[in-house]
Amino acid sequence: MTTPPRGPDGRPLKVRVKKSRGRTTSSQKWLQRQLNDPYVARAKREGWRSRAAFKLIEMDEKARLLKRGMRIVDLGAAPGGWSQVAAKKIGLEEGLGKIVAIDLLEIEPIPGVAFAQMDFLAPDAPERLIAMLGGQADLVMSDMAANATGHKKTDHLRIVGLVELAVEFARQVLAPGGTFLAKVIQGGMEATLLADLKRDFTQVRHVKPAASRADSAELYVLATGFRGEADRAETDDAGTDGTGTAEAQAPRDQ
Numbered sequence: 001m002t003t004p005p006r007g008p009d010g011r012p013l014k015v016r017v018k019k020s021r022g023r024t025t026s027s028q029k030w031l032q033r034q035l036n037d038p039y040v041a042r043a044k045r046e047g048w049r050s051r052a053a054f055k056l057i058e059m060d061e062k063a064r065l066l067k068r069g070m071r072i073v074d075l076g077a078a079p080g081g082w083s084q085v086a087a088k089k090i091g092l093e094e095g096l097g098k099i100v101a102i103d104l105l106e107i108e109p110i111p112g113v114a115f116a117q118m119d120f121l122a123p124d125a126p127e128r129l130i131a132m133l134g135g136q137a138d139l140v141m142s143d144m145a146a147n148a149t150g151h152k153k154t155d156h157l158r159i160v161g162l163v164e165l166a167v168e169f170a171r172q173v174l175a176p177g178g179t180f181l182a183k184v185i186q187g188g189m190e191a192t193l194l195a196d197l198k199r200d201f202t203q204v205r206h207v208k209p210a211a212s213r214a215d216s217a218e219l220y221v222l223a224t225g226f227r228g229e230a231d232r233a234e235t236d237d238a239g240t241d242g243t244g245t246a247e248a249q250a251p252r253d254q
């Protein structure tokens with residue numbers, strides 16, 4: 001990708017992409033946005049594989065998600081920005097922690113990250129991931145997004161489906177105290193799913209990092225303090241109404 005030209009004051013000039021034959025209006029817009037996006041330029045400069053890396057960096061700065069020695073599952077990892085960030089923070093290259101990552105697409109290997117190209121929707125995906133992990137996880141993070149069809153309702157249902165499965169998987173693998181982070185679409189979290197998360201985790205909130213484009217409906221749901229299966233059973237026995245604790249009602253963190 002070319003570096004944007006700079007004006008006399010040293011600031012990058014806005015790059016305009018001409019319409020060319022064979023380029024659709026949406027790809028012209030995409031290219032123009034990429035060329036003018038400061039996060040894209042910064043990712044290239046700092047060696048991150050994607051601008052998405054900054055979303056995790058910013059959420060980590062806010063919520064202190066990544067700690068040395070953690071065991072992490074990265075769902076929808078390609079091209080690998082989140083895994084790169086996580087690897088650095090947990091000390092993977094020093095032999096600390098573990099990262100298991102999957103995607104429909106292949107990725108360039110990241111030292112120490114166990115990657116498998118697979119569809120998370122495949123019936124055997126959870127089982128394969130658990131085998132790769134070889135134990136419990138401290139963090140399950142999902143940046144998975146199915147390709148948008150442009151049909152709002154279909155896209156909404158597809159992302160909700162992915163998140164529901166990711167939550168189900170997180171329940172199986174998280175250690176007590178563990179964290180779940182997943183991309184959702186604004187207004188796209190089903191009430192039942194949120195209520196369920198609030199029952200399973202001590203705190204549930206929404207986060208919109210600055211690197212997430214303001215005009216995009218994407219948002220992240222962050223659930224911390226996994227209660228664990230035994231604790232959950234106790235909470236259920238105590239007759240929780242599914243709305244969670246006061247702490248679980250934390251306001252949206254924009």
Ligand SMILES: C[S@@+](CC[C@H](N)C(=O)[O-])C[C@H]1O[C@@H](n2cnc3c(N)ncnc32)[C@H](O)[C@@H]1O
Nearest residue numbers: 050052076078079080081082104120143144145
């Ligand atoms: C926004 S990208 C992830 C970017 C990544 N977090 C990074 O920092 O580089 C979303 C990814 O989700 C993947 N994905 C979507 N549906 C999936 C599925 N069913 N199973 C596995 N990966 C999936 C896509 O292939 C895509 O690479």
